Amino acid sequence: MHFHQILLFIIHKINGQRSENAPFYLLKGKKSGQTIQDVTYFQLHAFFSILPRLLKEDYDTALHELFKSEFIHLKDSLVYITEKGIDALPSNQKTLFNGWQYRGREQLFWKRIDLVVQTLSQFQANEKKFVPNQKDIATQQFIKDFLIEHNFRQFNLNNDLKREIFQLLESPFLDDLHRIIFVYRLSGHNKTGLTWEQLARYSHLTDMNTKIIFLECLHNMLDNISSETSPLLFDLAKDIYINTPLTESAFKTSRLFEKGYTMEEIAKIRKLKINTIEDHVIEIVSSNKDFPISSFISREQEEKILHLSNELRTKKLTLIKNHLPDVSYFQVRLALTKGEQNHG
C-alpha cells in the first residue's frame, strides 16, 4: 500500500465521523483516548503508530492531493470519501501492517538484523574490524550476547540465518519489491546497504513509499516468526512482541483495577483526572475484550447505545448522546468500543 492509499483507506473507514486530522494522529500513534478508541471503533489496528515520524506538512500535502483528485471532500471539518475515492481504493484490502502490535518496535528488530548480518558477513570474510552500521550500545550489546549464546565461532550461523530469512521473504503476501528493498538495505563485507533515496530511485517510488513498503515487509516477517521454524530470528525479535499492548500509564491503571480499586480511587492514587482514567478504561477494553465493564455501564444501556449506533449508522458521540440524555459520553465510548471488540 502506498501512502495515499493508506490515507484513503483510513478515511473510508472513518467516513464523515472524524476530522481531517484523525488519520494523522492514528498514523503517528498518538496515545490519546480519542485516537486509541478510534482504533477499535473503526477497526484500524493495522495502521496505529506505523509512521511515528510523519511530518504534518507531508500529511497535509498528501491530503491536499487526494482532495484535488476529488477522492475526498471536507465538510464542517469532517472528512469524507467520494465515489471516485471508493473506486480508487486498493482492490486488495488485506494489509500487511500490524501497527497496534509492534508500535515502532519493528525498528529495533531491524537494527538487530542489520547488525547481525553485517557482523556475520564480515566475520565470514575474516574481517574482524569493521564499522558497525548500528551505533547504539544497547543493540551492539544485544548482538554480542546473541552471537555468543549461539556459539557463532563454532557453528556457522550464516546458513541457518539465511534459510530463515529466505523462508520469511518467500511469504506469498510479499512481492519482489518488498524483498529487494529489505535485502538491499542490509550491509555486509564489501557490500553497503542502499539509502532510501537510492532504493526509491530504483523502484520509481517516493522515499516515503519506499519506507512504507519496507515497513510492510518487517511487519509481515515479524508476524510469521515462530520459535519452531525460525529460532534465530525469534531470538532476535526478543521483546518485540509484548503481551499487553497498553501504554505504560494505562497499564498501571489496569493493575489497580485488578486490585479492586474504583475509578475515583485510582484517580486519587495516581493523581490523575477522571477523564484520563476513563481514557485508560477505553484503552484497556480495546485490547482486552474480557475486561469487565459492568461497574461502568449496565447491560441495558450498552445495548441501547449499540442499537442506536446501528440505526443511525454513526459512531459520532454527540449524535448518539443527544438521543440518550441519561448516558454519559464515557458510557457511549465504552459501549462502542466493547461493541467493536465483540465483532472483531
Place this chain on the structure above:
Amino acid sequence: MDKLNEILQKKFGHANFRAGQQEIIEQIIQEKDVIAILPTGMGKSLLYQLPAYMMEGTVIIVSPLLSLMQDQVEQLKILGEKRVIAINSFLSFQEKEMAIRHLDYYKFIFTSPEMLQNEQFNLALRNLSIAYVVADEAHCISQWGFDFRPDYLRISGWLRSMKPLNVLALTATATSEVVDDIKKTLRMKRPFEYIHSLDRPAIAYEMVEVENQQQKLKWILGRVTSTEGPGIIYTQSRKKTETYTALLREQGISVGFYHAKMEQSDRILIQQQFQQGHLEWICATNAFGMGIHKDNIRQIIHDHIPTSVAGYMQEVGRAARDGKQAIASLLYTPTDVEQTFYVAMQDFPEEQDIQIAYQPEYAGVEQAETTTRILTYWKERLNEQETIELFKEIKQKKWKDIQKFYTIIRNDNCLRQQLLHYFDQTLLEKPTYCCSKCKLDITSILRKRTDEKSNKEEMNWKKRLNFLLQS
C-alpha cells in the same frame, strides 16, 4: 627496542613514528602540557592514544563534535581496545548511570564540553585517577576560530574545579591568535608547542573565476565527466547537493549526496559506500568529511568561497592522505564574497538579539538555537554593552578574514605560500605541482576518465542475500 616503539608496533601496527609524534608523546609522558598543531591525516589520534599505555589512569578526551566522538570510539575499538566509551547526550539515562558508576573501568573516556557540566559525572571524575586531559579540535575554544563553540569555553572553569591536570590540546588549524586563546582557556603552564607545517605538498590548488552560477555547473559537469575521482564537491545548500547529484548521475557518474538533514542511517550508508569505492563522487555540504577514512581522494571541488581559510584547509585536507597527487579546485564569481559573508553571519546575533537577551523575560523568547547558546554564555560574563562590542569586533574580524581569503584567491601570488602565511607559517619548498598561479599543468595531474562505469547492475535479492550470508 624501546618501550614506545614496541607499543607502536604491537598495539597500533605501525613500524615507525611520523614526524613529530615521538617528541610529542614523550612530553606527554613527562607530564607536560602540550599543544600540537598538525594537519588532518598526520596521525593526530596516536598522540593521545599511545601515551595512555605508558601511564597510569584514565584519559579524558573532550571533543565538541559528537559525530567525531563516535568515530574515535570506533577506531579505538577496531584497535582492540575495549575500555573505551563516549559519555554524551546520545546515551540513554540508564546507560549514562551505568557508565558513570563504572567510570574507573575505562581507559579512554570521550565526552562533550556540555557533559562536563553534569554534576553526577563530575563527582565521579573527581574520584578518578586521570592520566591527562585531551582537548580535541581545540580551535573551537577560540572565539576567533572558525567554528567557535561557546560551550567549549566552560572547560576552563571545569579545569579550575579539578585537581591540577595535564592537558594536551590538538588541532589541525590555528593562527597564532587562536593558539594564544587555547593556552589561556586551558590554563596551560608553559606548554610544549609542536607546530607541524600545514602544507600538504601532494595537493595542488586551482582557483577558477567564472561569470555566474550557470558556468560553475558547466565547469563541474565538464571536469567530473572527463577526469577521474574519487572526489568531493562541496556546496553550500542541501538542495544543491541533490541537484548536482542528479545532473551528474544523468551523465553516468556514480555519485551520491550527503547533508545534515538526512537520516543518520542514510548518512552512515553513504559514507560507507564512498569509502568502499561504490560511489566515486560525493556532493556534500560541509557536514561531510569528519571521520572519513579514505586515503585516495584525488579531487576536492568547491563551488563557493568557504567562510574561513581554516575551514577550507580542513575540507581540502581530506584529499591525498596516501601522499599521491591530488587537486583542489575552487570556483567563484566576483559576487560570491558577499554571499559567503552572509552565510558566515547567519547564526550570528545582531545587536537587537543581544538587547533582547539582556531583557529579564529572555527565557521565553524564541531565537535560533546557536544564538541562544552563545548569548546565554556571554550573558553570565559580560554586560550588555560589552557583549554588543564583542560581537561587533568578531563580526568585523570575520569580514576582514573573508576579504583576506578573497584577496588570496584573486591576486597573482602563489596560493600555497599565502595560505601558509595566513597561519603564520612559511613555505620551505615548492612542489612541482603547486597552484594555478604557479603555472600548473592540470592535465598531467588529472587522470582521464576512460571506462564508462555504469553500474546498472540488475537487482537480484536472492543473489545478494546469498552473498551477504555466504558460508
